[in-house]
Amino acid sequence: MTAETMPYPATDYQEANRGQYHFSTRGGWMNDPNGLLHYRGTYHLYYQHAPNSLVWDTMHWGHATSTDLVRWEQQPIALNPEQHVGELWSGGGVxxxxxxxxxxDGDHDPILVFTGTQGVRTFYSLDGGFTFTAYDEGRVxxxxxxxxxxxxxxxxHPPTERWVMVVWSDNDGNGLDFFVSADLLSWERTSRITAGWAFECPDFTLMPLDGDLTDLHWVLRDGRGSYLVGDFDGREFHTDWTEPQTITRNPGPAASDYYAAQSFDNLPDGRVVTVxxxxxxxxxxxxxxxxLAVEQRLVSTPEGPRLASEPVDELRTLRHSSSTWQPGRLTPEEACALLAGEAAETYELAATIDLGATEAGSITFRLRVVADGTSGRDVTYDVAAVTLDGHSLPTAPNGVxxxxLLVDRGQLEIFAQDGLFYECLNVDFDSGSGGDGIELVADGPVVLTDLAVHRLGSIWT
Structure with missing residues (x-):
């Protein structure tokens, strides 16, 4: 590959804070994931990209591919403003x-990506998603x-056998415009939702409730991960929800810990996967x-349908060694000593705690502990407040x-209660604690049903 098609510095992906199983671009700036899709066994990840800058700059579409949603290989830039007309901001792909x-025209199915500000343009690929041509010279x-x-x-949209486009716009405040098309090239605007919460980067997914393919609902989301569940008749979205829910416990603005999540198109087995x-x-x-790539399900709860998020199962392929412990009742002293011999930099910690038999008022996992006793980050479950890491937690079924906890060099993702609790964080472990110890701290007896630490290898090797 020439410098023009791969303008990146040499790297071994071992720079300080560089996640070892979270994707980052080989060089330059990246933001929103774009045009995510699956085609003939390959997952394509496009993303907002300024290849020659460490801050937001003129946008390109960067590109990476994977065969397992975990290990990604950098590819040449897919959309370049020197070759592709318009502002190449965030968008989708099919x-x-x-x-x-x-x-x-040939063996490959067309792959189309959609982008642009103040008007939508499309670019199409006939080589499996690697190079793109502007449709009709890039007209809106x-x-x-x-x-x-x-x-x-x-x-x-299966019922009408039509394509649907959702676009953010500022007409009378934040809102989303809906368009329909039979051919992806000619679009009719059919409706609009005006909502203060609905800002940027919409995503729209058809999902079965509790896995029942006869009970399908549409989930409409924005850049912060706020979402509504409702129905779509092919022209208008309807919901009886008065307020959105949020996918993560820590929604934030652009450039925060979690923003602009998008789902993959054309996934096998009907999975809904987002990054x-x-x-x-x-x-x-x-x-x-x-x-991380997370698989999402729409599940019933006492409060109504909710999204549950869990890491894609393929993440397990990074496990290269594990430590496990038998169930048992631990005093505070025994809990503190339990993980004393453990050391890991990038790992998954999985725990199940019997709350009905536990007498502790708080249970804390201390991550990346150093010799002086300080840690890079603590994650605490407060029994009385029913909070995890300071955020409310769904009621534990059967008191369990x-x-x-997914710990990387610069990232921490917390999942609980089968994915109904999800928190996605950037944590500067490398230049923070610099340690690799793990501790379990409880202020009273705690009963573990099981506990495991799985060390995770790098996606870059």
């Missing part, structure tokens, strides 16, 4: 397996309402990283608490 666009194919608009997301931008991580040659 595989046109039905050739509704009529663009197919869909015009949202308002003065400002961006971030088109396109999905297939988000984590904007608080940087190093000597790169800025920003992506969250399940927790998974």
């Amino acid at each position: 595989v046109d397996v039905r050739n509704t666009s009529g663009l197919k 194919i869909a015009q949202p309402s308002g003065r400002e608009s961006r971030d088109p997301k396109v999905v297939w 988000a931008w984590q904007g608080k991580n940087s190093g000597s040659v790169w800025t920003g990283n992506l969250s 608490l399940t927790v998974r």
Whole structure:
């Protein structure tokens, strides 16, 4: 590859704070994931990218590929402003397996990506998603309402056998415009939702409730991970929700710990998998990283349907060694000594705690502990407040608490209660504690059902 197609410095991906199983671009700035899709056994990740800058700059679409949603290989830039017309800001992508666009010319199905501000443009690929051509010289194919608009997301609507596009715009405040199309190239604007919460980077997914394929609902989200559950008739979205929920316990603005999550198109087996931008991580040659790929389910709860998020099962393939402990009742002293011999830099900690038999008022996992007793980060469950890491937690079924902590060099992701609790964080472990110890601290007897530490290898080797 020439310098023009791969303008990145040499790296072994071992710079301080560089996540070892969280994707970051080989060099330069990255933000929102774009155009995520699966095609013939390969996952394509495009992303907002300034290849020659460590801060936000003229946007390109960076590109990486994977065969397992875990290990990613950097590819040449997919959309370049010197070759592709318009502002190449965030957007979506689809595989046109039905050739509704009529663009197919050869063995590959057309892959179309959608981008642009103040008007949507599309670019298509006939080589499996590696190079793209502007459709009709880059003319605007869909015009949202308002003065400002961006971030088109396109999905297939099975009942009407039409494509649907959702775009953020500022017409009478934050809101989302809906368009429909039979061919991905000619679009009709059909409706709009005006909502103060709905800012940037919409995502729109059809999901079964509790896995029941006869009970399907549409989930509409924005850049912060706020979402509504409702129905879509092919032209308008309807919901009886009055307020959105949030996917993570720590929603934030752009460049925060979790933003602009997008789902993959054309996944096998009907899975819904998303990744988000984590904007608080940087190093000597790169800025920003992506969250873990998480699989999402729509599940029933006493409060109504909710999204549950858990790491994709493929993450298990990074485990190279594990330590496990038998169930038992531990005094505070025994709990503190339990993990004394453990040391790990990048790992998964999974614990199940019998709250009914536990007498402790708080249970804390101390991460990246150093010799002087300080730690890089603590994660505490407060029994009386029913909070984990300071955030409310769904009621534990049968009095059992399940927790998974995913620790990387600059990232921490917390999952609990089968994914109904999800917190996605950038944590500067490298230049913070610098240690690799782990501690379990309880202020009273605690009963463990099981505990495991799985050391995770690097995706870069």
